[in-house]
Amino acid sequence: MSEFCDVALPVPLDMVFTYRVLAETTPLVGGRVLVPxxxxxxxxxxxxLHDRKPSLAIKSILSVLDLTPVLDDQLLRLGRxxxxxxxxxxxxxxxxxxxxxxxxKRAVAYSITAEGRTALHLAGLLGSSARSRRTPEDQAVEFRxxxxxxxxEIAAGQTAQVREESLRxxxxxxxxxxxxxxxxxxxxxxxxxxxxDASRTIKIALLKSADGKLNDNQQKLIETLAASxxxxxIETLQALEVPRTTLTTLVRRGLIxxxxxxxxxxxxxxxxxxxxxxxxxxxxxxxxxxxxxxAVEARKFSGILLHGVTGSGKTAVxxxxxxxxxxxxxxxxxxxxEIGLTPAVAADLHQIxxxxxxxxxxxxxxxxxxxxxxxxxNSEARMVVGxxxxxxxxxxxxxxxxxDEEHDSSYKQEETPRxxxxxxxxxxxxxxxxxxxxxxxxPSLESYFNAKKNKYTLVDLPDRVERRPLPEVEIIxxxxxxxxxxxxxxxxxxxxxxxxxxxxxxxxxMVLLNRRGYxxxxxxRTCGKTLECQNCAIALTHHKREHKMICHYCGYFAPxxxxxxxxxxxxVYFLGTGSEKLEELxxxxxxxxxxxxxxxxxxxxNEDFERTLNALNEGELDVLVGTQMIAKGHDIHGVTLVGVxxxxxxxGMPDFRAAERTFQLLTQVAGxxxxxxxxxxxxxxxxxxxxxxxxxxxxxxxxxxxxxxxxFRSWMHYPPYSTLANVLIRSSKLDEALQxxxxxxxxxxxxRHEGVRVLGPxxxxxxxxxxxxxxxxxxxxxxxxxxxxxxxxxxxxxxxxKIPRTQVIVDVDAxxxx
Ligand SMILES: [Zn+2]
Ligand SMILES: [Zn+2]
Numbered sequence: 001m002s003e004f005c006d007v008a009l010p011v012p013l014d015m016v017f018t019y020r021v022l023a024e025t026t027p028l029v030g031g032r033v034l035v036p037x038x039x040x041x042x043x044x045x046x047x048x049l050h051d052r053k054p055s056l057a058i059k060s061i062l063s064v065l066d067l068t069p070v071l072d073d074q075l076l077r078l079g080r081x082x083x084x085x086x087x088x089x090x091x092x093x094x095x096x097x098x099x100x101x102x103x104x105k106r107a108v109a110y111s112i113t114a115e116g117r118t119a120l121h122l123a124g125l126l127g128s129s130a131r132s133r134r135t136p137e138d139q140a141v142e143f144r145x146x147x148x149x150x151x152x153e154i155a156a157g158q159t160a161q162v163r164e165e166s167l168r169x170x171x172x173x174x175x176x177x178x179x180x181x182x183x184x185x186x187x188x189x190x191x192x193x194x195x196x197d198a199s200r201t202i203k204i205a206l207l208k209s210a211d212g213k214l215n216d217n218q219q220k221l222i223e224t225l226a227a228s229x230x231x232x233x234i235e236t237l238q239a240l241e242v243p244r245t246t247l248t249t250l251v252r253r254g255l256i257x258x259x260x261x262x263x264x265x266x267x268x269x270x271x272x273x274x275x276x277x278x279x280x281x282x283x284x285x286x287x288x289x290x291x292x293x294x295a296v297e298a299r300k301f302s303g304i305l306l307h308g309v310t311g312s313g314k315t316a317v318x319x320x321x322x323x324x325x326x327x328x329x330x331x332x333x334x335x336x337x338e339i340g341l342t343p344a345v346a347a348d349l350h351q352i353x354x355x356x357x358x359x360x361x362x363x364x365x366x367x368x369x370x371x372x373x374x375x376x377x378n379s380e381a382r383m384v385v386g387x388x389x390x391x392x393x394x395x396x397x398x399x400x401x402x403x404d405e406e407h408d409s410s411y412k413q414e415e416t417p418r419x420x421x422x423x424x425x426x427x428x429x430x431x432x433x434x435x436x437x438x439x440x441x442x443p444s445l446e447s448y449f450n451a452k453k454n455k456y457t458l459v460d461l462p463d464r465v466e467r468r469p470l471p472e473v474e475i476i477x478x479x480x481x482x483x484x485x486x487x488x489x490x491x492x493x494x495x496x497x498x499x500x501x502x503x504x505x506x507x508x509x510m511v512l513l514n515r516r517g518y519x520x521x522x523x524x525r526t527c528g529k530t531l532e533c534q535n536c537a538i539a540l541t542h543h544k545r546e547h548k549m550i551c552h553y554c555g556y557f558a559p560x561x562x563x564x565x566x567x568x569x570x571x572v573y574f575l576g577t578g579s580e581k582l583e584e585l586x587x588x589x590x591x592x593x594x595x596x597x598x599x600x601x602x603x604x605x606n607e608d609f610e611r612t613l614n615a616l617n618e619g620e621l622d623v624l625v626g627t628q629m630i631a632k633g634h635d636i637h638g639v640t641l642v643g644v645x646x647x648x649x650x651x652g653m654p655d656f657r658a659a660e661r662t663f664q665l666l667t668q669v670a671g672x673x674x675x676x677x678x679x680x681x682x683x684x685x686x687x688x689x690x691x692x693x694x695x696x697x698x699x700x701x702x703x704x705x706x707x708x709x710x711x712f713r714s715w716m717h718y719p720p721y722s723t724l725a726n727v728l729i730r731s732s733k734l735d736e737a738l739q740x741x742x743x744x745x746x747x748x749x750x751x752r753h754e755g756v757r758v759l760g761p762x763x764x765x766x767x768x769x770x771x772x773x774x775x776x777x778x779x780x781x782x783x784x785x786x787x788x789x790x791x792x793x794x795x796x797x798x799x800x801x802k803i804p805r806t807q808v809i810v811d812v813d814a815x816x817x818x
Contacts, residue, residue: 001026002049005061008091009037009044012416012805014795016047016090020060026244027061030069030076032100034062040191043104045071045094065195067234067247067258070098070377074431075394081427087791087810088417096417097392099373102366109161109192110178112149116186120146142181144171149187161190204237204247205257206230217242218250225256234258259378279320282466285313288459292321295435295457296328296399303426305406305451306439308461309700310671311468311635314439317461318402319352321437322383326356330399331382335421338362338387338410339632342610346385353383360386360393363605388413388421391428398432401425405632406438406447407664412815420813422447441671441702442664445713448706449720464675471642471673471680473698477689490577490585495643495683499586499623503593507678508616508638509623510630511586512669513645516552516599517541517578522561526569531561537768542574543601544581554770582645583625590623598626631669637676642669644684651688654765655817656718659693663705666697717757719813722780723787726814727794728764730772730807740803741775747797748777753790756781765818778817788812 005027006016019035027033027046034043036059043065071079071094079097083090112120123143148171152160167173181187206225214222221242225232237247250256281289288306295302308314318334325332336345341361349357358372358381375381377394384393388411391401403411403422411421422438429436438447438456451458464470476492485493495511502509519542522531530539533551540549540558548557563570577585583597596602596612603609609629615621616636624630624639628647647665650658666684674680686694696705714721729744731737741761748758760777767774781787791810798808 003051004049004054004058005033005046006048006050007033007035007044007061008047008094009035009042010089010091010095011037011042012089012092014087014089014805017044018054018058020058021049022060024244025061025064026248027064028066028069030071030073031064031066032070033064034193034195035059036062036191039189041193043195044091045076045098047076047090063195065103070100070394072394074428075392077431078392078424078428082417082419082424085788086417086419086812087788087795088419089805093417093419096389096413096419099360099366099369099389102370104193104195106193107191108164109190110145110149110164110167110182110187111159111161111190112146112153113185113188115184116146116181117150119184119186120150138177141171141173141177142186145173145178145181146186161192163192203231203233203259205259207255207257212253215246217246221246221250222255279316281316281320282313282463284461284463285317285465288317288461289320289324291457291459292317292400292435292437293324296321296325296330299399300433301430302435303429303450303456304435304437304459305443305447305456306437306459306461307443307448307451307702308439308441309464309470310441310668311464311470311675312441312461313465314441314461315404318404318437318439321400321402323352325399326353326383328399330397331379331395332384332400332402333390333393333395333398333425334383334385334402334404335390335411335425336385336387336404337408337632339606339609339629340404341385341387342606342613344610344614349383349385356381357383357385358393360384360390361606362387363607391421391424398428398434400435400437401429402437402439404439407440407442407444408632409661409815412813414816416809418809418811418814420815423813442667443702445660445706445709446720449710468674469679470700471670471682473670473682473684473700475689475694475698476683476685478685478687479689481685490582490645491589491643492683492685495645495685496589498641498681498683499590499643502641503590503622505640507640508619508621508636509641509643510639510669510672511582511623511625511643511645512628512630512647512665513577513579513582513625514627514647514665515576515578515649516580516601516627517550518544518580518584519574520576520578521574522549523573523575524564524566524569525571525573527564527567529564529566531558531565534558535768535771537766541578544584546601553766577646579625579627586623586625593622594620595623595625596621598624598629600627600629603629628665628669631665631672634672635675636672639672639676640674640678640680642673642680642682644669644682644686646685648686648688648691648694651691651693656713656716657815659691659709659712662691663693663697663709666694667700667702670697670700717780717782722782723784723812724814725779725787725791726809726811726817727760727777727779727791728809728811729761729775729777729803730769730809732771732773734773737773737775740798740801740807741777743801743803744777744794744798744808747794751793753786755783755786756790758790776817 003021004018005021006018008016021027029046031046032043033046034041079093083093152162182189220240221237322332346359358376360372376384384390403425406422413419426436450456476494481489481492499509521539533540533556535554535556536551538551538553540551543550547560549560550557561572564572579597579599583595586595598612613634616624648662650662670682673682684698688694692708729737729741745761757780758777761775764774764776779787
């Protein structure tokens with residue numbers, strides 16, 4: 001048996017840690033262990049068992065948590081790939097891959113020290129005169145804590161640890177005072193975090209009777225199993241006091257198996273509704289399905305880019321493909337964007353796949369997430385549908401991964417590890433010899449480029465179902481509107497007339513304004529300053545209903561100012577329009593209309609979102625106003641007009657993906673019009689009417705946009721012609737941020753990085769965010785290998801310069817350079 005094991009821990013360090021294996025425990029590669037780390041206890045994943053004696057003194061593992069690996073070879077390999085590709089600490093990657101935090105309970109406990117006992121003793125002798133400088137109340141609390149702990153110790157007859165919760169409820173001590181007492185060495189603090197088995201039970205199942213000789217321990221175990229009907233919780237067997245090797249031997253001989261069962265699981269809280277999905281396919285859909293099935297049956301990796309216009313019936317093709325996989329007894333994953341998983345979608349999925357589907361969405365509790373994970377791992381659910389992290393579902397015999405709306409930015413995780421689920425899906429499919437299908441009406445430039453280079457097979461769905469036409473798009477130049485009317489309009493005359501017409505015809509309207517709140521800017525006419533967030537270099541947005549000024553980046557809020565906070569002037573103006581104000585304007589213009597709004601202020605969860613969409617679907621609403629949330633994938637048949645009031649402000653930002661993002665948003669929102677019997681129309685108001693993103697979106701011309709945008713990317717050496725990483729240096733202290741970015745800037749200058757362009761250091765477009773000052777570098781290289789080599793060397797140098805790893809953010813394939 002190996003003496004040591006290397007463990008990947010969820011800490012921001014690019015290394016694994018060696019621990020001694022205890023004689024009575026057998027850790028497994030890919031299984032979890034509980035270990036001491038600095039002053040804490042952490043769970044980590046065993047990545048290697050070995051006998052190489054480390055040079056430093058090492059600690060032993062505290063306990064082994066898993067009898068079977070929680071990450072199989074393929075997922076371990078995938079995790080290592082992510083760590084390597086995105087330069088993320090491997091332990092943090094594994095933590096992201098495993099939604100099992102519910103099985104680990106954090107806790108700390110305190111005990112009184114010799115110094116604490118002395119302090120308590122002296123206080124008793126000298127009275128309150130010895131207790132100087134602190135406030136009497138704080139002192140009283142401190143001695144209450146010491147008293148309590150001393151009493152526990154006397155009662156126990158030995159050192160007694162008291163958990164933080166019970167200590168605090170017994171003495172009403174604050175965390176700050178507790179930390180102060182630990183600093184004074186009156187108290188000892190220890191992490192006593194432990195595993196909680198509530199969400200799973202491990203059972204042992206008897207597979208067959210013995211066909212050879214058994215030793216006494218083995219015999220005892222088998223007999224107990226047989227007596228309890230062939231299955232027993234592991235605790236029952238542990239009570240027999242047989243060594244763990246007995247279990248492992250029996251498993252190896254195929255006599256028993258170890259299974260983990262979730263304690264209980266509720267499928268869904270939503271009530272089922274009749275599915276609207278039609279599996280009556282047109283020839284293009286049939287051809288697409290045929291391609292997918294053929295590829296799956298080949299049992300080797302292939303990638304398919306399914307480019308289907310809005311309303312072309314992509315979802316039905318995905319589900320039919322998955323059903324074929326299920327019938328073949330294999331498994332599949334469907335990834336959907338953040339907002340896509342409403343309870344109604346879940347109900348559809350249950351109707352199609354029954355209990356074979358596991359749905360992983362952001363509203364699940366940690367415990368529910370863990371339960372779903374166990375169902376998937378036990379092969380009870382072989383169809384997995386979920387957002388980003390569902391790409392890590394522990395499925396066996398994976399045949400198909402589908403990424404719906406593959407261009408959607410919610411697939412990119414904006415915290416460590418900064419992986420892109422679409423790209424991870426492609427890599428996982430390769431490892432599993434499976435098929436990956438990327439679907440979108442507006443594929444990302446990267447994916448379309450790959451399809452054009454024959455890395456993926458391009459499958460087109462060029463028509464809407466039932467030959468419905470794409471909507472007609474009319475562009476309204478808002479500068480001209482201003483000249484003709486003499487003042488800044490929110491809703492143009494043309495859009496107002498078209499809305500009126502739809503309301504008279506009892507048809508429905510959607511109006512997009514991609515900005516939350518009432519007014520995005522408060523400006524002082526006297527000193528010219530705006531009202532900014534305390535923590536960010538961002539203007540606060542006026543929210544009228546909440547009567548607050550809110551920061552959309554950190555959540556900070558302030559009262560609505562009556563006078564300028566800088567100079568006291570009363571001439572403060574609320575400028576610009578957000579979705580809240582747009583809704584109010586429409587109410588004023590069409591008092592009879594039933595109007596609702598969909599944005600992050602009106603939607604707290606997917607159920608709110610669905611309630612509003614249902615109301616629209618049932619004809620209980622005439623007009624739906626909202627941010628990009630209204631643009632995503634809904635199929636409402638009564639909408640015949642889509643008004644775009646503001647969706648092009650991104651075109652004015654310093655971001656090379658702005659044109660692509662605008663084109664995608666315009667195309668997606670336009671696609672909401674005319675999905676039923678009546679044809680649709682789109683009124684597109686813009687200040688950038690000559691911009692190609694606007695022009696191509698108006699013509700539904702993806703190929704035209706793609707060619708033009710690709711030429712720009714090629715000239716500017718941006719993806720897909722170049723790999724790119726954003727390196728962000730941040731600190732709450734301005735001089736630290738400056739010093740660190742200067743240090744790294746000099747290093748980039750002095751060290752040769754052939755084939756890598758380094759831009760920066762420059763202040764980040766958002767110079768201050770959540771109290772951090774921010775500087776950044778942008779690195780570009782035609783070679784992924786050279787880019788990552790440079791980044792690795794930079795991180796090593798930063799670490800040698802004592803720049804904390806958490807303050808240097810490396811974002812490989814960054815979507816945002818803000
Ligand atoms: Zn002012
Ligand atoms: Zn803020």
